[in-house]
Amino acid sequence: xxxxxxxxxxxxxxxxxxxxxxxxxxxxxxxxxxxxxxxxxxxxxxxxxxxxxxxxxxxxxxxxxxxxxxxxxxxxxxxxxxxxxxxxxxxxxxxxxxxxxxxxxxxxxxxxxxxxxxxxxxxxxxxxxxxxxxxxxxxxxxxxxxxxxxxxxxxxxxxxxxxxxxxxxxxxxxxxxxxxxxxxxxxxxxxxxxxxxxxxxxxxxxxxxxxxxxxxxxxxxxxxxxxxxxxxxxxxxxxxxxxxxxxxxxxxxxxxxxxxxxxxxxxxxxxxxxxxxxxxxxxxxxxxxxxxxxxxxxxxxxxxxxxxxxxxxxxxxxxxxxxxxxxxxxxxxxxxxxxxxxxxxxxxxxxxxxxxxxxxxxxxxxxxxxxxxxxxxxxxxxxxxxxxxxxxxxxxxxxxxxxxxxxxxxxxxxxxxxxxxxxxxxxxxxxxxxxxxxxxxxxxxxxxxxxxxxxxxxxxxxxxxxxxxxxxxxxxxxxxxxxxxxxxxxxxxx
Numbered sequence: 001x002x003x004x005x006x007x008x009x010x011x012x013x014x015x016x017x018x019x020x021x022x023x024x025x026x027x028x029x030x031x032x033x034x035x036x037x038x039x040x041x042x043x044x045x046x047x048x049x050x051x052x053x054x055x056x057x058x059x060x061x062x063x064x065x066x067x068x069x070x071x072x073x074x075x076x077x078x079x080x081x082x083x084x085x086x087x088x089x090x091x092x093x094x095x096x097x098x099x100x101x102x103x104x105x106x107x108x109x110x111x112x113x114x115x116x117x118x119x120x121x122x123x124x125x126x127x128x129x130x131x132x133x134x135x136x137x138x139x140x141x142x143x144x145x146x147x148x149x150x151x152x153x154x155x156x157x158x159x160x161x162x163x164x165x166x167x168x169x170x171x172x173x174x175x176x177x178x179x180x181x182x183x184x185x186x187x188x189x190x191x192x193x194x195x196x197x198x199x200x201x202x203x204x205x206x207x208x209x210x211x212x213x214x215x216x217x218x219x220x221x222x223x224x225x226x227x228x229x230x231x232x233x234x235x236x237x238x239x240x241x242x243x244x245x246x247x248x249x250x251x252x253x254x255x256x257x258x259x260x261x262x263x264x265x266x267x268x269x270x271x272x273x274x275x276x277x278x279x280x281x282x283x284x285x286x287x288x289x290x291x292x293x294x295x296x297x298x299x300x301x302x303x304x305x306x307x308x309x310x311x312x313x314x315x316x317x318x319x320x321x322x323x324x325x326x327x328x329x330x331x332x333x334x335x336x337x338x339x340x341x342x343x344x345x346x347x348x349x350x351x352x353x354x355x356x357x358x359x360x361x362x363x364x365x366x367x368x369x370x371x372x373x374x375x376x377x378x379x380x381x382x383x384x385x386x387x388x389x390x391x392x393x394x395x396x397x398x399x400x401x402x403x404x405x406x407x408x409x410x411x412x413x414x415x416x417x418x419x420x421x422x423x424x425x426x427x428x429x430x431x432x433x434x435x436x437x438x439x440x441x442x443x444x445x446x447x448x449x450x451x452x453x454x455x456x457x458x459x460x461x462x463x464x465x466x467x468x469x470x471x472x473x474x475x476x477x478x479x480x481x482x483x484x485x486x487x488x489x490x491x492x493x494x
Contacts, residue, residue, distance in 0.1 A: 002153075005142050006160050012138050018129035022168040027245050029164070030252045031126050032143045037255055038119070039066035040148035059116055064101055069093060071144045079141065090133035099123050113234070115261040118251055125244040125266065158212075158256035165207045165249060180206070180289045180332065181368060184378070185213045187412035188287060188330040191360070191380060191419045196222050196231065198284035203269040203318055205239030208250035210287040211264075212257040219258070238283065239264045270296055270314050273303040274321040282324040289332035290315035292374050306351065308344035312337065316348060316379075320355060325384040329356075335363065335375045339454035349451040353443060356381040360419060363394040363455050367401030380419075386443075391422055392455045393438040434459060 009029055013019040019028055042058055042065070049056035062068055072083035085093055106120025130136045147153045165179050194200055194214055202210045215237060222228050237259065241247040247266045254262035294311030301307045304317050312333050319329055337345065338361070352358055360380035368376060381387075397411045418433055433440055436459050446452065 002146065002156050002160055005145055006164065008142050009139050012135050012142070013130070016130050016132050016135045018131040022164075023245065024129055026164050026168050026249060027126060028129055028139075030248050031122065031128070032139055033146070033161075034122060034248075034252055034255070035066055035070070036143045036146060037148050037252075038115075041115075041260070059105075059119070061101075064098060066144075069098065070140045084137070085133070086137040087133040090136055091128070091131070092133075094128050094136070099126075099128060112265060113261060113263060118261055121266050122248050122251060126248055154256055154258060158253070158258075161253060161256050162209075162212075165209075165253065180209050181407045182209060182213065183407045183409045183412050184332070184364070184368065185209050185287070186217075186409060187416050188378060188380075189213055189217050190416050192285055192287065192328050192330050194218060194285045196228055196236075199235070200237050200285045200287065201283035201322060202239045202286070202288045203322065204288050204290040204315055205241040205250050205264055206246050206289070208239060208241075208253050208262070208264065210289070211237045211239055211250075211259075211262075212253055214285075214287065215254070215257055215259060233260060234263075237263060240267050240269045242266075242268045268300075269318060270300050270303065270311070272318070274305070274318055275303075277321045279324070282322055282327065284324055284327050286319045286323055286327065286329040286331070288315065288319060288329075292334055292369075292376075306344050306347045308342075308348075310344070313344060313348055316352070320352065320383065323356075323383040327383050329379070329381055329383070331379045332376050333379060335377045335454070338377060339450075339452050341450060346449075346451055349453060352379075352381065353387045353451065356383045356387065357385050358387045358390055359422065360391050360393070361453065361455065362415060363392065365395055365397060365401055367405075368407055388443055390441045390443065390453070391419075391433055391438065392441060392457070393418065394455060394457060396437055436460060 006029070009032075010025050013025045013028055019025055038060070042056075042060070046056040046058070058065065067073065069085065072080045074080040102119050102123035104120065105116045106124050109117035109120055111117065112121075128136075130139065146157065148157070162182070168179065189210075194217065196218060200211065200214050202208070205211065215232065218232055218236065222232065237254070239250065239262070241250055241264060244266075247264065250264055251262050254264070290312045292312065295309045296311055296314055301309065301314070304314055306313070306317060308314065316331060316333065316337075319331060323329055338349075340346075358379060358381040360378075362378040362380070364376045364378065366375050393415050395411065395415060397407070399405050401407060418438060421432060436457075439457060439459050
């Protein structure tokens with residue numbers, strides 16, 4: 001039912017003149033879903049207050065609550081066509097009254113951690129692109145069918161929403177920046193193994209895939225006490241996102257996964273001076289996939305010790321600075337970071353190796369990020385001690401990856417298993433890490449000038465060297481002689 005409802009909403013958006021891509025579809029679906037969710041949340045809170053003899057103060061005024069503007073119903077629970085706005089009236093109300101009213105919450109909310117502030121932030125950034133009030137009426141009716149109250153309903157909705165994000169990523173344009181394959185995220189989290197009480201951060205949050213999966217990982221493993229649930233909801237997951245649409249999608253994604261008021265700040269992370277980061281701003285765990293190939297202006301570069309226009313390199317500096325001593329990180333980055341010869345890249349590799357234990361480099365196959373057209377690696381490191389040995393693992397799924405053959409959890413199983421065995425100190429365990437796909441490397445063997453970290457697998461079976469043209473001609477002449485000799489023998493027999 002849920003899947004069909006999402007498809008129906010997409011079909012209506014496709015007909016509307018204001019939405020013409022997957023990015024538009026998910027943006028417009030998101031604001032409608034958010035207001036539908038908010039209505040259910042408020043009703044839940046009102047019911048809970050009533051049970052203990054208290055009165056709940058609704059966030060939204062009467063006129064702007066879902067049952068009043070979106071879906072006024074008659075005594076039979078059906079849409080009251082006498083009260084319901086439609087056509088130009090509905091679009092006019094949404095554009096000139098609803099959105100400005102909701103956007104103003106950003107100015108009146110007590111602090112950024114509240115749901116009120118999130119409402120203001122979202123509706124300050126989004127615009128209603130649905131031009132036909134008749135199409136909008138149809139979408140509102142479909143959204144009203146979606147239940148948000150039961151945890152099983154939210155779980156199914158979160159999966160469908162993730163599918164929409166994935167489709168947006170596959171659609172090209174800027175979509176790829178929002179979607180990191182979930183099997184890769186889950187593997188990274190398993191290796192990092194965050195614990196209750198630790199603060200987890202993604203400074204390039206996008207659709208908040210890392211934070212959503214970290215929430216699931218911790219929720220499924222923790223003792224379900226009131227204190228733990230409160231800690232997980234309010235003081236565990238933190239993120240920052242620059243792009244308007246990505247911010248809204250990330251907030252909605254976390255809400256559907258069960259986080260009521262996500263700690264996601266709408267800001268340009270790289271606009272912060274890393275020299276101002278103090279201990280109170282640091283995190284135990286950082287999980288991220290900063291944007292590929294972005295370029296930053298000179299004034300932004302001034303916020304960093306190692307000046308470069310490469311966005312991912314600036315993010316890596318930010319992440320190292322934002323980790324607590326002993327903190328763990330897993331960062332997706334273009335594989336060219338390992339071998340670029342410019343001064344900034346060499347300096348950054350030196351800084352990483354000296355300030356952190358870069359214990360693992362996971363080399364991902366081409367096609368992992370559909371539509372992105374880049375090869376990536378994942379850097380796993382712990383802050384506070386220099387790197388001595390690096391374990392390299394080259395993932396080989398045994399097939400060409402892409403839209404029709406995406407990465408799956410089974411592809412990651414061997415890597416995760418071997419990664420966890422790295423914690424073992426015995427030589428027999430470490431011997432398992434030397435395979436045709438993986439090997440240990442001593443940092444003392446690096447070239448001191450370039451610190452080139454690009455993987456050169458010493459365990460790959462040697463291929464026969466290519467022959468020279470002279471050798472090939474000699475072989476052809478030898479075979480010709482053998483053929484002539486055999487033909488002569490046949491003639492003699494005849």
